[in-house]
Amino acid sequence: MTTRVKRPGQGFELAMMTPALILLAAISLVPLGTMIYMSLSKVSLIGGLSLSFAGLANWTRLFTDPDIGASWLRTVVYFVATVGLEMVLGTLIALLVHSLIRGRNLVLSLVLIPMFIAPIIVGLLGRFLFDPSFGLYSWLLASTGLYEGNVMGSVGPAMYTVIGLDVWEWTPLVALIVLAGLTAVPTDILEAADVDGASYRHKLWHIVLPAITPILLVALLIRSMDALRFFAIIFITTNGGPADSTKTVPIRLYDIAFRFFDLGYASAVGLTMLAVSIIIATVFVRVLERREATP
Amino acid sequence: MSHSSFDRRSFLKGAGGLAALTALGAGGLRNALAAQIADDATWQQAKGTTINFISENTPPTTAIAANLEAFKKLTGITVNITQMELGALVQKVALDFGSGRSAYDVIYADPYQIVAPYRQGLTDLNTLNGKNGLPAIPKGVGDFIPTQLGAAGYFENRKSLYALPYDCPTMIWIYRKDLFDKYHDRMAADLGFDPTPSDKITWEQYYRIAEWFNGDHVKEVKYGTGHQAKQYDSLQCDFSNVLMAYGGEYFNNGDRVGLLGSAEPGPCTLDQPAAIEAATFYQKLLKIADPGSTSWDWTGLANAFGNKRFAMMPQWHEFAGSLESGDLKGKVGYAPLPTGPKRSVNLYGGCGIGINGNATGKQQTAAWLFLVWATSPQTQLAGLKSKAGGGTPTRTSVYEMPEVQKASTPPTDMPNMLTADTMKVAWQPDHIGLRPKIPSWNQADTAVFTELSRMLAGQKKPAAAMKAAKRKVDSATGA
Amino acid sequence: MTRISHVTSRVMRFVLVGLVLAWTLVPIAWMVLSSFKPDNVITSASPQLIFSPTLAHYQALFSGGNNLWHNITASLIVTGVSTAIAVVLGAMGGYGLSRIRIRGKQHLAFWIISTRMAPIAAVIVPLYLMFRYLNLLDSYTGLIVAYLSFNLPFAIWLMTAFFDDLPRDLEEAATIDGATKWQVFWRVALPLMKPGIATTTILCFIFAWNDYAFATTFGGPGTSTIPIAAAQLLTQTGIDWGQLLAIGTVVVCPMAVFGLLVKRWLVTGLTLGAVK
Structure with missing residues (x-):
């Protein structure tokens, strides 16, 4: 930021930001404040909403609730598996598409389709494909002898399936972002490496990956935010079962908030989720900034 | 009056x-x-x-x-x-x-x-x-x-x-009448009792009928029984039929808590011997049921029955309408659910x-x-x-109404009425099953079907599952 | 390198592309195909490839009181307007944030993106009460505001990154020539930002387009979006698979064409932006 142009005040920049910031504050700070207040209250919906101060009751319950603990463990598995697979597969698909000379546009636009289908429809499509009595994939698994049992009704396979559906839907987003990064890697560097006879793997590790690391982190940040927020796929397929094996924190939160209407406790759970998201994001942003600082 | x-x-x-x-x-x-x-x-x-x-x-x-x-x-x-x-x-x-x-x-x-x-x-x-x-x-x-x-x-x-x-909608025994008719004599000979579905059949006999169909006797279906045992409300409903038939109850005064409801039902009684016995039987029954059962709610179950996967199921009677309009038209029979040591229970929904x-x-x-x-x-x-x-x-x-009464035998333009005779029995006070009507039912329901799902997945023994369910129900009702 | 390894790598590439396409497209192809099957074929125990096709599911979808056109219109209005507002305010806010020199700028930027991390199920109740107070339930405005709650921070965040990347020389030259700040933004910076704007638009569009949780809580009979229409096919007596698959097909086909059209923009847009 060493510019020599004289700058008169910052009124313009502030004015540009103001509308967005006011709107954002209204639709985020008010709910946040309400959530904090509700997390300290006993909330009753009957006869109109009423709150009575409950101190830290919801918070002590949060830290002693074994079900929430178990859900967090499952959430970690789900988070690492979905985001991890999406990053790896998305990068590989991007590299593959990038290496295509002909048909690149066609392949790319076909690969992108899943992310345009709402998760709720993806979940229902999953139920359609894995139904034990008429699902195409159940039938394929059974007739190839890979898995004879009930995919969505068994502990283990149910989790793999909901992870698979999430990966199916969101890998394209990662692939797209990474592809954009690849397009920006200067071709002359790659060509120079070719002349040197460098192997593909060498090129990948030492030239391509370092060049796209910042954008990989951007993709990682976007997906991490949403992996904790979105719950529609699990909600519509297994809804947490069987034997609670897919009951991640967002699904449990939905139960607490909208089946039990225990809104005070739900707010406490929601706030911890927000805190976890912020911690994860902070780590990623730090890494991103450090990367940028060292050109 | x-x-x-x-x-x-x-x-x-x-x-x-x-x-x-x-x-x-x-x-x-x-x-x-x-x-x-x-x-x-x-x-x-x-x-x-x-x-x-x-x-x-x-x-x-x-x-x-x-x-x-x-x-x-x-x-x-x-x-x-x-x-x-x-x-x-x-x-x-x-x-x-x-x-x-x-x-x-x-x-x-x-x-x-x-x-x-x-x-x-x-x-x-x-x-x-x-x-x-x-x-x-x-x-x-x-x-x-x-x-x-x-x-x-x-x-x-x-x-x-x-x-x-x-x-x-009320749960009754829906079965393949064509198969029960066709194999009646062989089943009767093999099993040693008349297998015709009714509330005279016990749940143990239901189990044996299911097992019989699982064997190589019939080509038409792969399994004997199917259930709506997805970790969901449907699992609690399916289990409640067995629970109450065995004399188990969610609460003392189950009849009152079920019919009129109560804001203070007292402690949950799912840890009592009758309830544990019911859970033990239910676990045994689900082991021989169509393995798809653990991912089906009522609609998935009805679909699978329509796909001729199994011979019988406890299911909501209003599915008669859709079953009678598919290719099973005229081949479906209806009866009150089997009886347990206490009575036949048909859960009302x-x-x-x-x-x-x-x-x-x-x-x-x-x-x-x-x-x-x-x-x-x-x-x-x-x-x-x-x-x-x-x-x-x-x-x-x-x-x-005369025209409605006439419709209870085929051919009919009111397929749901084919269940009418069964329903007349099922809705009697001594046949109907009523879940607890309590303000915190959603929590209690979730506790029950979650623990049952753990039991069916083999993670918990019936007694442990029922005790855990009781604990959670009590904490939900504040008892 | 030798010719043989060159051929092997081409074959490998073919196989890999085939695998990726199979993974992505088999479910979609099966969905599209099955949407033309009669009900009993859809749920038949073994997959059927040969059947007499029917348009019944599409007819059911586009006739009667629950015409899907209402849902398509609602989806397009809500998604379109909220995306437009997010992008306009995001471009302005992003430019401001990128050019302003204040202490704690990173903190402000981080706060903005952190508002997008709030768990959906937890923010629904406060937002519901707010909308109820402002009389925004079951209105397009309500859903648009709800979608802004996650798309506005996203747009500002992305646009800030894009503007950070933009070379300053041109803006400085324009300033020296006597242009006002607004003119610099409007005539110089914004035109260079077209790909970035396209990227932001498309990503915001996807997030709003795919939402179910907000639509089901804040929406109502007058504002049912496509995901709501899909969820309504789950009835007490069965899932209407035929119509569901038809809805899926109706959503996918225009999107496939759309994807083909905007792909160029997307890739170049992201290139200019977040990558340094």
Whole structure:
């Protein structure tokens, strides 16, 4: 930021930001404040909403609730598996598409389709494909002898399936972002490496990956935010079962908030989720900034 | 009581007239009967009003939605129907109550998920029934099947009436009649008892029949029995039939907590020996059931039955309508569920419709007119005939109509009525199964089906599962 | 390198592309195909490839009271307007944030993106009460505001990154020539930002387009979006698979064409932006 142009005040920049910031504050700070207040209250919906101060009751319950603990463990598995697979597969698909000379546009636009289908429809499509009595994939698994049992009704396979559906839907987003990064890697560097006879793997590790690391982190940040927020796929397929094996924190939160209407406790759970998201994001942003600082 | 016997007599007269009126065609019939309930001025008193009806996606609502023109012609009231899955409905209604508004004037009031926790949000229908120039319920509330009126309409006592019985899915034994007929003699010889489904068969015998079908005796189906054992409400329903048949109860005074409900049901009794015995049997039964069972709710189960995967299932009787319109038409049989050491239990899953307490003035009047019309005998009869779906009647008088009685044997234009004889038994006080009607039922339900799902996955023994369920139910009810 | 390894790598590439396409497209192809099957074929125990096709599911979808056109219109209005507002305010806010020199700028930027991390199920109730108070339930405005709650921070965040990347020389030259700040933004910076704007638009569009949780809570009969229409096919007596698959097909086909059209923009847009 060493510019020599004289700058008169910052009124313009502030004015540009103001509308967005006011709107954002209204639709985020008010709910946040309400959530904090509700997390300290006993909330009753009957006869109109009423709150009575409950101190830290919801918070002590949060830290002693074994079900929430178990859900967090499952959430970690789900988070690492979905985001991890999406990053790896998305990068590989991007590299593959990038290496295509002909048909690149066609392949790319076909690969992108899943992310345009709402998760709720993806979940229902999953139920359609894995139904034990008429699902195409159940039938394929059974007739190839890979898995004879009930995919969505068994502990283990149910989790793999909901992870698979999430990966199916969101890998394209990662692939797209990474592809954009690849397009920006200067071709002359790659060509120079070719002349040197460098192997593909060498090129990948030492030239391509370092060049796209910042954008990989951007993709990682976007997906991490949403992996904790979105719950529609699990909600519509297994809804947490069987034997609670897919009951991640967002699904449990939905139960607490909208089946039990225990809104005070739900707010406490929601706030911890927000805190976890912020911690994860902070780590990623730090890494991103450090990367940028060292050109 | 003298009132209701009078109603009964006057009804029988009406029924005769009804048969005659049928010849006039549906339109004429509807108007003539509407005139019996109230005069035109009464029907037209909320003319020009628009009301919103929120309902689960259920057959009677589908039939009513297809028939709304008739109500509009009669009353001048426009009804917007929003149909959704029950979970989403409960969420919307609770938020509606909590924010003190009446976005939905008429509410599909599930006794367990709406009436028990949110009854204060509903209007006491006694304050409207026949009062202030409003029409009375035709034939009185005594015409509703008594167990259904108790379960769907009241809470704790019979002072306030929160809802009128609207639909009445109840679990019965649905089976492949063609297979049971074909293999009857071989089964009888192999098993040593007459396998014809009825409430004389015990659950143990049901198990043995299922096992028999699992063997290589039949080519038509792969498995004997299928269940709705997804970790969901359906699993608790499926289990409740067995639980109560074995003499297990969710709470002491199960009959009272089930029929009228209680805000303070006391400690949960799922840890008692009878309940553990029931859970042990249920686990054993599910081991030989179609392995798809653990991912099916009721719809998935009905689909699989339609796909000829298994020979029998405990299932909601209203699925008869869709089963009889598929390629199993005429091949399906119905019976009350098997009996346990205590009795045969057929779990009731019906709902009422009620009026949002935040609805006022014309809105409330229009909502009441709609309730009267929607639960009237002629609408229930129209529902039975509806091509768009339609449920089964909640009124005694409709079952007594000659044309309805005739429809209970094939061939029929009211496929749901093929279950009528079974239902007459299933709804008797000694056959009906009633879940606890308590304000924290959603938590209790979740605790029960989660623990059952763990048991079925082999993670917990029956006793441990039942004890864990009891602990969680108690913490939900504060007992 | 040798010719043989060159051929092997081409074959490998073919196989890999085939695998990726199979993974992505088999479910979609099966969905599209099955949407033309009669009900009993859809749920038949073994997959059927040969059947007499029917348009019944599409007819059911586009006729009667629950016409899907209402849902398509609602989806397009809500998604379109909220995306437009997010992008306009995001471009302005992003430019401001990128050019302003204040202490704690990173903290402000982080706060903005952190508002997008709030768990959906937890923010629904406060938002519901707010909308109820402002009378925004079951209105397009309500859903648009709800979608802004996650798309506005996203747009500002992305646009800030894009503007950070933009070379300053041109803006400085324009300033020296006597252009006002607004003119610099409007005439110089914004035109260079077209690909970035396209990227932001498309990503915001996807997030709003795919939402179910907000639509089901804040929406109502007048504002049912496509995901709501899909969820309504789950009834007490069965899932109407035929219509569901038809809805899926109706959503996918225009999107496939759309993807083909905007792909160029997307890739170049992201290139200019977040990558340094």
